[in-house]
Amino acid sequence: MTDAFARVAGTRATLREARIPRATATSVALLSDVHANVHALRAVLDEIDRSSVDLVVLAGDTTWGTFPTETVMMLRDLQRRIPTMLVRGNADRAVVELTDGLRQPETDRDTWMRDRHSTADVDFLRDAVFQVDVDVAGVGRIRICHGSPRADIEALTPRTPLARIAAAVDGVEADILVTGHTHLQFDRALAGVGRLTRHINPGSVGLPYHAGEPGARWARIGSGAADPLQLFITAYDLDAHLAALADSDDPARDRISQLLRVAPTPDELIEHAEALVFSD
Template structure:
């Protein structure tokens, strides 16, 4: 079985277009879209493109989709930053109703069995929580509870935007990186699973993408262009941000 796992598109439509073109050339059996599809400049267009995908696909909720639904239902949200909270409210007023209804039905996680890799669990962040953060350096004793009751041989996730593979005694953890907000390189990052695990990077025309994003209605378009398209965070800066967010989550859970 050949599976393309794409996470954290963040409504970067030009990046997604390039990735789907490469996915089509690989003739995959399944496309897994691992959440945080909508939090970015072109959400309706991004959802429309995914709806047009004709192959087998699984769509999972990320923290952005869950926060959106909580916002629409007037329930407490857990945004990772004030900017993220503002973006969710913008999305609530921007997304077409037909797409919102589809997001409601997206799964939290999905299990797929591979003859070569065994039981694979796909989830946005961790098997127990779509907002929870861990990194390649998270101590094992802190990481293990995050896996919940999962008995998967391979856990495929995203959320932190840094691709890595980590081997634990009971499973392998694979972070697919980010299609729309990659770290360390402005190539769209994703993973191909076809008996082995291959980290993929797909180039796209970042200058043409910048122009399209600037022409969108996204209120933070120029910052997105400058910080996520033309330039991207380096790995060290992203690791520092993740460490700070992890500390905030730990303090919140302890209070």
């Protein structure tokens, strides 16, 4: 797998800030891959507002979707209520690169996505960071990134060989690894990979790539319960979202609707992700 990483090493997918932002919390909500699904996000934020969460971390791919401006408004509002950290996903990076001319649109949707983000929306994404560490009282240190601690496009699944996990987390001092990107919610016990004991993906809030119970996936980590990790599937009004998609001028609206209605199985998704290793 070293070879696979060699192909992306040195690209913008691996650009990390020298200093990793750090926070402390007693209960942290983990949201990833919102993909501008405001209906799903609203339902999750309502749950968070009813809970004792004192920190929210968004693990990337927040606004790349049909309703970016509305998503940013909702999250700016959240920031006024609860401390919120924003991790940069490959899709968030793509928005900034398209806006700044560092990347040329390859599809109609790339152009649409760039134009659909206001300057303020892009500025919101510019504040995002490659990864963060959160110390949760009574639980330990959590490293949160989008793809992996070495690349925002690395696909990690519950079946990723431990040797690749070890290569991806080289130098990471944390007890729990949290990644997004594959849009698959899972909790995997780890042993022999540094001090990591667990690798979790909170799943996708707005666009699960796999079949199963409909709803917005997210997670919470906090001390107090028998298991500090809780994985959630929050129900939301999917029909309202599908109707809003149909009314939009998003060139990808049909594909997204289809994915939200009929998606591949988790096994198909894992096989696909493990074959790709790195996917943008």
